[in-house]
Amino acid sequence: MAADRPAPTGPAAPELRIVESRVYRGGNIWSYDPAIHLVVDLGVLEGYPTDTIEGFTERLVELLPGLENHTCSRGVRGGFVARMHEGTWLGHVAEHVALQLQQEAGHDMRRGKTRAVKGEPGRYNVIYAYADESVGLAAGTLAVRLVNHLVQAEEGFDFAEELDQFLRRAQRTAFGPSTAAIIEEAVSRDIPYIRLNTASLVQLGQGVHAQRIRATMTSKTSSLAVDIAGDKDMTTRLLASAGLPVPKQETVRSADAAAAAARRIGFPVVVKPLDGNHGRGVCLDLQSDEEVRSSFEVARSESRRGHVIVESFVAGRDYRCLIVGGRMQAIAERVPAHVVGDGTHTVSELVEITNADPRRGVGHEKVLTRIKVDDAATALVKDQGWEMDDVPPEGQMVKLALTGNMSTGGISVDRTFEAHPDNVEIAEEAARMIGLDVAGIDFICPDIASPVRETGGAICEVNAAPGFRMHTHPTVGEPQYIAKPVVDLLFPPGSPSRVPIVSVTGTNGKTTTARMIAHIFKGIGRKVGMTSTDGVVIDERLVIKADASGPRSARMVLQNPRVDFAVMEVARGGILREGLGYDRNDVAVVTNIAPDHLGLRGVDTLEQLADVKAVIVEAVPRDGFAVLNADDALVRKMRRRCSGGVVWFSLQPPGSKVREFVEDYCRRGGRAVVLEPTDKGDMIVIKHGRRSMQLAWTHLLPSTFGGTAKFNVANAMAAAGAAFAAGAGLHEIRQGLRTFTTSYYLSPGRMNQVNVNNVDVFVDYCHNAPGMRVLGQFVDAYAEQKAGQADLGKISRIGVIATAGDRRDDDMRELGAIAAGHFDVLVVREDERLRGRRRGETAALVAEGARTRMAEEGVRCRQVDVVIDEAEAVRNAMARANPGDVVVLCVDNHAQVLGELEQLTQSAQAGAHTGGPVVGDPDLDPVELQTEAQASGDEAGATAEEELEAGQPG
Incomplete structure (x- = not known):
C-alpha cells in the first residue's frame, strides 16, 4: 500500500476535526447496538496516512499500549498496529483510539467502523460502541486531540493529564460496583434496562413488567423497613424481641x-x-x-x-452477612484499613504504596477505597505506639481505622462457606424481622464458623441497601455472584421482562397502520402504549401532543408501568438522529418506500431511504416477524435482513407475479395477507401455510369507505398481518378492523370525514407526491360513487394542498402536478413551520407544478389559488363548495381545521354568511355562464359575468 504512494514531507498543521456527532441509543443504520457516530474532516491530513508520518505509530502505541490487542480487520492480535505500519487514514485511527480510551476506563468496547462520506473527499463516518454516552463522546473528542497532537505537538497538551481527567469523568458517571453487578446479571438474562438518571436509578424490564433499582434498593424494598434499619435503636429492640443476640x-x-x-x-x-x-x-x-x-x-x-x-462493645471479628429474599447469599469478613510493615518504609509511605493499588479509588468508584489519613487515623496509629514517620518492623500490622467498612479503606475476605448454620439462621431471621428484601447484617463474633450463642457475639447493625463490592470483589477468597438472587427476586425464573413491541415504518400509511394495530389489541384488553406523529398515547389517552415518532418517545412508552403492549411508529428522522429507542422489536411493519425527505441527512436515493427503514427489520429477533409489502420491490428486498419470519401483504390479484411469489412462500409454510376477488367484492384473507382464513370484506371496513380507499385497504392488511404475527386471534383481528373508523377520535388527521352543510369534507395529512397519488385515486373513486347526487348535477372536487419546506423543489412541483389531475380547484397553502424556506416559496413551487400540468390537454384542474394561511385556505375552499361536492383538506394543524369546519357549520345553521371570501363556483364553467347570461338576460348571470370581467376567481 505504501510502496505506490510518494512520501510527503509532512503536513503543515493537523486539521482533523469533528464536524458532527450523534449518539444512537438503539439499533441504527450502522450497527445493531448503541453507537456513537462522528463525522470527521481530515483536511490536509487526507493526504497523510499513518505510514507517511514519521514515528506516529510508535508514539501512539507507547501512549496507549492496549492498541496492541486490537485485531481490526485482520482478526488477530496486533492487526490494527500492522495496519498503521502499512498505512491507514487518521479517521480510522481516531476510531480505535476512542475504543481504547473507553477500555482504559473499564468499558470493554470493541466494535467500530470507519467509512468515507460519499461525495465528500476527506470526510469520514467514524462509528464506535459505547457503554456510557457522555464517556463515549469524551473519548471521541480526546481521540481527535491526541491524533492531532501526534501529528504536530499541541502546546500545553499533556496526554497523561488529559487521560487522568477523562478517567475521573468516566468514574463519576459509571455505575457503582453493586449497580453494575445487577445490570450485568440482567443483561445476561436478556432483561433490558434504562438508566433513569445520572446516578444509580435504573429500570429493569419494560412497561408493566418493569422493576427499579437504586444501587441495591429495589422496587420491592419496603420504605418502612428502610426507616427501621436506619433507626439503630428501633432495630436493636425489634431484634431483641425476637430473641436474637444484640448488644x-x-x-x-x-x-x-x-x-x-x-x-x-x-x-x-x-x-x-x-x-x-x-x-x-x-x-x-x-x-x-x-x-x-x-x-x-x-x-x-x-x-x-x-x-x-x-x-x-462486642469483641471479635467483623462480618457482613448478605441476605437476599430471606436467604443467606454471602458472608465477608471485613478487615479495617491497615498497612503491614516491611521494615523499610514508614507508615505514611506504606499508606501511599497501598493506595497505589489500581483497585483502589475514591469513594465507591472502584472495588476498594483509598485509605484516608485524617486526624482520627493519626490518633489511632499513635494509640498503637507508632507515629506516621515510624518504620514498623516486617509483618507488623498497623490499623488506620477501627471499623471494617470498605468505604473507609478496609478489605474483605470471603467466608461464605465457613458460616455455622445457627449463625446463618440468626442473620436470616434478623432480615425478616426488619422486613428488608436485601439486607446487610453486621455480625461481631470471635469466629463465624462457631455458633455465636455459645462463643459470644451479637448483631450490631442491620443495613438497607448494602454494598455488594466486598462480596463481588473480595480482596481474599472467591467472588460471590450475588446479583443473581437479586434479579431472581425481581424477575423469578420464567417471568417476562419485556412487553411485545410492534414497530411500524414506511413513507405513507404508517400512522394509520399503527393506530389500527393499537385498536385491535385494545379490543383484546391490552394496555397499549403508542408513539406516532401526533404524540404519545397510553391506553387511548394522549399524554404528550407532539411529533413523537422518535426514540425518546419510544423510551417514554417503555417506562410507563401500565403498558403491556407497545406500538411504535418509527420515522426516518428519528432513526438517522438517534436510532431506535430499544434494542429489538417483536414485529416490524414496513408499509412502502416512496420518494419523500430525499436530499436530507445523506439520504438521496430510494435505496438509501430503504436502508434506513430496514433498521426495524434488522431489529427483529429469530422468534419475531417482519410484515412486508410484497408489492413494493424495495420492501421485498428487506426479507434478506430479517432474522425472524416474514408475513407478506399484497393487493395484487391472483395470477400476478407478486401474487405467485407470495403463494409459493405460503406453500412452504409461510404467512401472508392477500385479497381474494369475489362477486361480492374483495375479501381479505390470511394465509398460513396451506390454510386460508377469510378475515373481512374490504367494503365492510369503515376505514376503506366502501372499499374505495385502497391505501387503507393496504393499511388494514398490514395491521392484520402484524396482529396475527403478534398472537391475536382471527376473530379479534376482524372485530378490531370492523370497529376502526377514521373518525377524529380514533384517527385524528387521517381521512376524517366531516359533513359541512351537505358538503363531504375529508381532512387528511397527505403531504407528499406518493400520498397525493393514492389520495387522488380515492377521490376519483369516491366521486364516481356519488355521481348524480350533487345539486347542480355534477360533483366538484376542491383540494387544499401543501407540503413541508424541507422537500426538494421537484418533489414540491410533483405534488402540485399530481393534484391537478384529480381536483377541479386547488388552493395551495403553507405549513406554519417553513423549515428553511421563505414565506410563500413552498406554495409557489407547488402551484407552479399544478399550473404546468394544467397546460396539458385533458387535465381536470381549472384553477389554482395560493392562500398561505391554513385557516384562510379552508374558508376559501369551503366558500366554493356546493352541497354534494367533495372537499379534501390536506392539513398541518388538524385540530384547528376541525374547529374551523365546526364554526362554518354553526354559521350556516344560524343563517349567517360563512365569513369566507367571495370566490367562484367550480360547478359553473365561465364560458357556459357567459352564454347562459347573454341568452336569458338573467340579472344574476349578468352579475356573475361582471365579476368574471373584474378578475374574480371562478
Missing part, C-alpha cells in the same frame, strides 16, 4: 447522658450515630467517661437527628 444499648442526646449510659452498660462501649451509615462517626472500645464524652461529639456530627447510641 445492650441506650440512645442519648448529650455527652453527660452518654457517659452515664456507658457506666450503666459497662465498659468497654461503642458510641455511634443513631442514623449514620458507612461506619462514619463510629467510635469503638471506649474505656472511660472521657473517651465517651469526646466520642459523643464525633458521633453526633454524623447523626442527622442529633441522637447518639451507646452500646456494649
Whole structure:
C-alpha cells in the first residue's frame, strides 16, 4: 500500500476535526447496538496516512499500549498496529483510539467502523460502541486531540493529564460496583434496562413488567423497613424481641447522658450515630467517661437527628452477612484499613504504596477505597505506639481505622462457606424481622464458623441497601455472584421482562397502520402504549401532543408501568438522529418506500431511504416477524435482513407475479395477507401455510369507505398481518378492523370525514407526491360513487394542498402536478413551520407544478389559488363548495381545521354568511355562464359575468 504512494514531507498543521456527532441509543443504520457516530474532516491530513508520518505509530502505541490487542480487520492480535505500519487514514485511527480510551476506563468496547462520506473527499463516518454516552463522546473528542497532537505537538497538551481527567469523568458517571453487578446479571438474562438518571436509578424490564433499582434498593424494598434499619435503636429492640443476640444499648442526646449510659452498660462501649451509615462517626472500645464524652461529639456530627447510641462493645471479628429474599447469599469478613510493615518504609509511605493499588479509588468508584489519613487515623496509629514517620518492623500490622467498612479503606475476605448454620439462621431471621428484601447484617463474633450463642457475639447493625463490592470483589477468597438472587427476586425464573413491541415504518400509511394495530389489541384488553406523529398515547389517552415518532418517545412508552403492549411508529428522522429507542422489536411493519425527505441527512436515493427503514427489520429477533409489502420491490428486498419470519401483504390479484411469489412462500409454510376477488367484492384473507382464513370484506371496513380507499385497504392488511404475527386471534383481528373508523377520535388527521352543510369534507395529512397519488385515486373513486347526487348535477372536487419546506423543489412541483389531475380547484397553502424556506416559496413551487400540468390537454384542474394561511385556505375552499361536492383538506394543524369546519357549520345553521371570501363556483364553467347570461338576460348571470370581467376567481 505504501510502496505506490510518494512520501510527503509532512503536513503543515493537523486539521482533523469533528464536524458532527450523534449518539444512537438503539439499533441504527450502522450497527445493531448503541453507537456513537462522528463525522470527521481530515483536511490536509487526507493526504497523510499513518505510514507517511514519521514515528506516529510508535508514539501512539507507547501512549496507549492496549492498541496492541486490537485485531481490526485482520482478526488477530496486533492487526490494527500492522495496519498503521502499512498505512491507514487518521479517521480510522481516531476510531480505535476512542475504543481504547473507553477500555482504559473499564468499558470493554470493541466494535467500530470507519467509512468515507460519499461525495465528500476527506470526510469520514467514524462509528464506535459505547457503554456510557457522555464517556463515549469524551473519548471521541480526546481521540481527535491526541491524533492531532501526534501529528504536530499541541502546546500545553499533556496526554497523561488529559487521560487522568477523562478517567475521573468516566468514574463519576459509571455505575457503582453493586449497580453494575445487577445490570450485568440482567443483561445476561436478556432483561433490558434504562438508566433513569445520572446516578444509580435504573429500570429493569419494560412497561408493566418493569422493576427499579437504586444501587441495591429495589422496587420491592419496603420504605418502612428502610426507616427501621436506619433507626439503630428501633432495630436493636425489634431484634431483641425476637430473641436474637444484640448488644445492650441506650440512645442519648448529650455527652453527660452518654457517659452515664456507658457506666450503666459497662465498659468497654461503642458510641455511634443513631442514623449514620458507612461506619462514619463510629467510635469503638471506649474505656472511660472521657473517651465517651469526646466520642459523643464525633458521633453526633454524623447523626442527622442529633441522637447518639451507646452500646456494649462486642469483641471479635467483623462480618457482613448478605441476605437476599430471606436467604443467606454471602458472608465477608471485613478487615479495617491497615498497612503491614516491611521494615523499610514508614507508615505514611506504606499508606501511599497501598493506595497505589489500581483497585483502589475514591469513594465507591472502584472495588476498594483509598485509605484516608485524617486526624482520627493519626490518633489511632499513635494509640498503637507508632507515629506516621515510624518504620514498623516486617509483618507488623498497623490499623488506620477501627471499623471494617470498605468505604473507609478496609478489605474483605470471603467466608461464605465457613458460616455455622445457627449463625446463618440468626442473620436470616434478623432480615425478616426488619422486613428488608436485601439486607446487610453486621455480625461481631470471635469466629463465624462457631455458633455465636455459645462463643459470644451479637448483631450490631442491620443495613438497607448494602454494598455488594466486598462480596463481588473480595480482596481474599472467591467472588460471590450475588446479583443473581437479586434479579431472581425481581424477575423469578420464567417471568417476562419485556412487553411485545410492534414497530411500524414506511413513507405513507404508517400512522394509520399503527393506530389500527393499537385498536385491535385494545379490543383484546391490552394496555397499549403508542408513539406516532401526533404524540404519545397510553391506553387511548394522549399524554404528550407532539411529533413523537422518535426514540425518546419510544423510551417514554417503555417506562410507563401500565403498558403491556407497545406500538411504535418509527420515522426516518428519528432513526438517522438517534436510532431506535430499544434494542429489538417483536414485529416490524414496513408499509412502502416512496420518494419523500430525499436530499436530507445523506439520504438521496430510494435505496438509501430503504436502508434506513430496514433498521426495524434488522431489529427483529429469530422468534419475531417482519410484515412486508410484497408489492413494493424495495420492501421485498428487506426479507434478506430479517432474522425472524416474514408475513407478506399484497393487493395484487391472483395470477400476478407478486401474487405467485407470495403463494409459493405460503406453500412452504409461510404467512401472508392477500385479497381474494369475489362477486361480492374483495375479501381479505390470511394465509398460513396451506390454510386460508377469510378475515373481512374490504367494503365492510369503515376505514376503506366502501372499499374505495385502497391505501387503507393496504393499511388494514398490514395491521392484520402484524396482529396475527403478534398472537391475536382471527376473530379479534376482524372485530378490531370492523370497529376502526377514521373518525377524529380514533384517527385524528387521517381521512376524517366531516359533513359541512351537505358538503363531504375529508381532512387528511397527505403531504407528499406518493400520498397525493393514492389520495387522488380515492377521490376519483369516491366521486364516481356519488355521481348524480350533487345539486347542480355534477360533483366538484376542491383540494387544499401543501407540503413541508424541507422537500426538494421537484418533489414540491410533483405534488402540485399530481393534484391537478384529480381536483377541479386547488388552493395551495403553507405549513406554519417553513423549515428553511421563505414565506410563500413552498406554495409557489407547488402551484407552479399544478399550473404546468394544467397546460396539458385533458387535465381536470381549472384553477389554482395560493392562500398561505391554513385557516384562510379552508374558508376559501369551503366558500366554493356546493352541497354534494367533495372537499379534501390536506392539513398541518388538524385540530384547528376541525374547529374551523365546526364554526362554518354553526354559521350556516344560524343563517349567517360563512365569513369566507367571495370566490367562484367550480360547478359553473365561465364560458357556459357567459352564454347562459347573454341568452336569458338573467340579472344574476349578468352579475356573475361582471365579476368574471373584474378578475374574480371562478
